Amino acid sequence: MSYDKPLPKLNSDNRPFWEGCRQHELRFQRCSDCGHVRWPPSDLCPQCHSTEINWLISKGIGKVYTFAVYHTAFHPGFAADLPYTVAVVALDEGPHFMSNIVGCRPDEVKCDMPVKVVWEDVDERITLPKFRALS
Amino acid sequence: MLESGLCSYVLISYGHSALSSDSMQRMLLDLSGDDAVFGHFGATGGYALAARRAMHEFGTGPETWKKIAVGQRRWANLNPAAMMHSKPMTEADYDNAKLIVEPLRLPDNCLITDGGRAIIVTSLERARDLKQPPAVIMGMGQHNPSTVIAQSDWMAGPTGARQAGEAAFAMADITLDDVDACQIYDCFTYTVEITLQDYGFFKPGGGRDWLQGGTIEPGGRMPVNTSGGQLSEAYFMGMTPIAEGAMQIMGRCGERQLGPATRTKSPEIILCSDNGGILQSHSCTLLRRL
Amino acid sequence: MSSVRDRYAIVGVGYTPQGRVPGRTSLSFHLEASANAIKDAGLNKNDIDGFISYRNFPAASDENELTPNIIAQHLGLSPIYMSQDAN
Numbered sequence: 309m310s311y312d313k314p315l316p317k318l319n320s321d322n323r324p325f326w327e328g329c330r331q332h333e334l335r336f337q338r339c340s341d342c343g344h345v346r347w348p349p350s351d352l353c354p355q356c357h358s359t360e361i362n363w364l365i366s367k368g369i370g371k372v373y374t375f376a377v378y379h380t381a382f383h384p385g386f387a388a389d390l391p392y393t394v395a396v397v398a399l400d401e402g403p404h405f406m407s408n409i410v411g412c413r414p415d416e417v418k419c420d421m422p423v424k425v426v427w428e429d430v431d432e433r434i435t436l437p438k439f440r441a442l443s
Numbered sequence: 444m445l446e447s448g449l450c451s452y453v454l455i456s457y458g459h460s461a462l463s464s465d466s467m468q469r470m471l472l473d474l475s476g477d478d479a480v481f482g483h484f485g486a487t488g489g490y491a492l493a494a495r496r497a498m499h500e501f502g503t504g505p506e507t508w509k510k511i512a513v514g515q516r517r518w519a520n521l522n523p524a525a526m527m528h529s530k531p532m533t534e535a536d537y538d539n540a541k542l543i544v545e546p547l548r549l550p551d552n553c554l555i556t557d558g559g560r561a562i563i564v565t566s567l568e569r570a571r572d573l574k575q576p577p578a579v580i581m582g583m584g585q586h587n588p589s590t591v592i593a594q595s596d597w598m599a600g601p602t603g604a605r606q607a608g609e610a611a612f613a614m615a616d617i618t619l620d621d622v623d624a625c626q627i628y629d630c631f632t633y634t635v636e637i638t639l640q641d642y643g644f645f646k647p648g649g650g651r652d653w654l655q656g657g658t659i660e661p662g663g664r665m666p667v668n669t670s671g672g673q674l675s676e677a678y679f680m681g682m683t684p685i686a687e688g689a690m691q692i693m694g695r696c697g698e699r700q701l702g703p704a705t706r707t708k709s710p711e712i713i714l715c716s717d718n719g720g721i722l723q724s725h726s727c728t729l730l731r732r733l
Numbered sequence: 734m735s736s737v738r739d740r741y742a743i744v745g746v747g748y749t750p751q752g753r754v755p756g757r758t759s760l761s762f763h764l765e766a767s768a769n770a771i772k773d774a775g776l777n778k779n780d781i782d783g784f785i786s787y788r789n790f791p792a793a794s795d796e797n798e799l800t801p802n803i804i805a806q807h808l809g810l811s812p813i814y815m816s817q818d819a820n
Contacts, residue, residue, distance in 0.1 A: 313479075313480065313482070314472070314477075314479040314480050315480060316477045316480050317476075317477060347594065348594075373496065374492045374493070374495045374496035374499070374598070375492070375495055376483075376488055376491035376492050376495060376544045376545065376546075377491075377542075377544065377545035378482060378488070378544050378545075379541065379542040379543060379544065379545060380487075380543050380544065382471055382482075382484035382485060382488075383471075383472070383479065383482070383484065386482045389482065391545070392482055394481055394482055394483045394488060394492070396492060396592075396593050403594075404593055404594045404596075405593075406478060406481055406483060406593040407481050408481050408482065414545075419495065419496065419498075419499035420499070436480065436481075444783050444813075444814040445740075445741055445783070446735075446737055446740070446741075449783070449813050449814050450782045450783030450812070450813050450814050451780070451782055451783075452774075452776060452780045452781050452782060452783065453781075453782075453783035453784070453785065453814075454767055454770060454771065454781045454783065454784050454785070454808075454810075455784075455785045455786075455787075455818075456747075456763045456766055456767045456770075456784070456785070456786050456787065456804060457762075457763070457766065457786075457787040458749075458759050458760065458761070458762030458763030458764070458765075458766055458787075458799075458804075459759045459762060459790070460754075460757055460758060460759045460762065460793060460796070461790070462752075462753050462754075462755075463753060463754065463755035463756070463757075464759070464793030464794075464795065464796070465793050465794050466759070466790050466791055466792060466793040466796075467790060469790070469791040469792075469793070469794070470790035470791050473791050474790075524748070524751060526751070526752045526753075556751055556752060557750075557751065557752065557753060557754035557755070557757065557762070558749045558750060558751030558752065558754060558762055558766075559747075559749040559751075559762030559763055559764075559765055559766030559767075560746075560747065560748065560749070560751075560766050561746070561747035561763075561766035561767045561769065561770035562743050562745065562746050562747070562770055563743070563744050563745035563770050563771065563773075563774040563776065563781075564741055564742070564743055564744070565741065565742065565744055565774075566740060566741055566742075567739060567740055567741060567742050569744075570741075570742040570744045573744045573745075573774055573775050573776070574744075574745070574773070574774060574775030575744055575745060575773065575774065575775075577742030577743065577744050578742055578743040578744075579739055579741075579742045580737065580738075580739070580740070580741045580742060580743070581738055581739060582738055583737060614736050614737070614738050615738060616738070677751045677752065679751075679787075680787055681787075682787070685743070686746050686748075689743040689746055690746055693746075730743070733742075
């Protein structure tokens with residue numbers, strides 16, 4: 309069955325991140341000068357403008373910072389999933405990452421709920437990080 | 444540009460065939476970027492994230508937003524040009540409305556409108572010689588927090604409204620007590636709440652009590668969005684609030700005119716706000732009668 | 734910050750039909766609103782020497798992308814200052 313949802317656009321800024329996802333690793337850039345862990349990826353630290361980084365592999369654990377439950381399909385690829393949850397996950401290492409909460413009903417999702425990354429292998433190029441409740 | 448002497452008369456113009464063309468559908472995918480990978484689209488989704496965080500941080504929710512939706516609809520019902528002019532809305536109508544992106548229902552969303560709006564701005568000296576009584580700019584302020592909603596940590600306030608408002612009020616040398624009415628950028632009901640809260644009309648979570656008893660409605664002590672706003676009149680971005688603010692100062696609003704016609708104070712000073720993105724940009728303008 | 738308090742004023746407002754108004758381009762709404770605002774202020778289009786147009790969302794499939802240049806051209810303006818706004 310073909311995948312009918314949009315896929316991420318790969319470019320020089322985000323390719324290392326998506327390649328990490330293929331390995332089931334959530335990789336972020338940590339600024340070598342000030343320690344800020346950034347997302348989305350780029351060449352420049354937004355806090356101090358340093359270009360020096362080392363890569364951090366996140367434990368994939370965090371909390372739901374906020375979420376929204378879609379009752380309307382803005383794209384036909386998501387119609388079968390309604391209602392579904394989009395969440396901003398505050399990972400323990402700092403970044404806020406947008407993804408879906410899976411494995412529970414939307415009405416079970418709460419702000420501050422602890423979650424852990426799970427991996428959805430879409431095709432040979434793309435694996436998507438999603439999150440489920442940490443029980 | 445006026446201040447620098449570059450220009451004498453500035454035209455600001457908005458026009459969009461938003462409802463009848465496919466422009467909005469094209470926007471949804473174009474502007475959602477990689478958020479679309481996770482099924483996140485558009486302004487409703489973005490503001491739903493903000494509104495949910497606000498529910499968590501200071502206990503707001505549909506009980507507050509309902510009063511904004513219903514209150515502004517009452518102004519639209521006095522405005523023959525408003526899209527919702529002949530559609531009254533009760534609180535029960537709001538409660539029964541369908542969820543679009545929870546916690547936001549259909550009446551929490553602004554309209555999509557075909558049409559245009561334009562204003563002319565010039566110096567006060569030139570304004571005195573022109574046809575209409577001028578709506579004088581007392582104060583202005585801006586602040587652009589910029590960060591997209593997914594990475595923002597101020598979606599439940601303080602938004603750009605806080606600094607923009609402080610700057611505008613400082614320039615005008617007035618306080619909130621001097622404001623007679625507000626025209627607040629209302630892409631969503633939550634936007635109105637957080638803007639008024641960040642301007643200081645009430646403390647976090649105080650909106651529901653503040654809105655009680657028809658505060659923002661015809662006959663209320665602080666009219667808000669007297670044309671019906673983007674929620675009930677028409678969506679023309681920041682032109683909706685600023686144009687209505689000017690028209691009310693000019694005394695040209697007919698059945699919805701602030702003053703005896705609507706059992707409200709005749710407006711000396713009106714506060715207008717404008718937003719961009721998902722709480723990413725904010726400007727505040729204070730207008731007064733000459 | 735330098736103050737612009739009480740130095741400037743809004744002197745005209747232009748409206749168009751609004752709501753569901755099919756069969757018209759976004760350009761046509763800019764033009765009608767602008768012409769009406771100029772008339773409302775009691776000015777002539779030759780008085781306008783500054784122009785800011787709101788950005789549109791992506792152009793409809795039956796219309797070209799609207800830039801301030803295009804709108805200014807149709808209004809017969811050649812402003813000293815021009816820009817496109819909104820985010």
